[in-house]
Amino acid sequence: MAVLSSGPIENNPVNGSRPTTQVLVKVINTSAASSATVLIQGYFLNGTRNLYVLEQVNVGANQVVTRNYFANLNAFEFVFTTSGTAAEDTQVSMWGRNAAGQLNTSHRLVSEEHLGAE
Structure with a gap:
């Protein structure tokens, strides 16, 4: 199990x-x-840490899962907890998108950049 933030x-x-x-x-x-x-x-940060996204995703062998979440907030944080027999083979990336749907590279995090990643 890994916890990535x-x-x-x-x-x-x-x-x-x-x-x-x-x-x-x-x-x-x-x-x-x-x-x-x-x-x-997913947490909304406004002086306190408020949970606003809570989803458990099952990812099969050789599978890619994509999710979109609301982030029109002053500050936010996402935490990913991997488990299961393929936890070590599972990678997570997170990308910010602007109102036009374009990727925001300053809010891009790949597996190796997450806090807690080994």
Whole structure:
């Protein structure tokens, strides 16, 4: 089991709009035979840490799962907990998207960049 965190991400408006309004999460299981489970938790940060996303995703062998979450917030954090026989073969990436759906590279995190990643 691994617990990965994006850490707190500031998302204050710039020229009247936020850099990120949605978060795109991709979960990849590279195991040829085993499945994994990923618990996705999203937190709204406004002086306190408030849970607003809670989803458990089952990822089969050689499967890719994509999820989109609301992120039109001043600050947020995502935590990913992997478990199952393919937990070590499971990678998570997180991408911010602006209102037009374009990727926001400053809010991009891949597996090796998450806090807690080995």
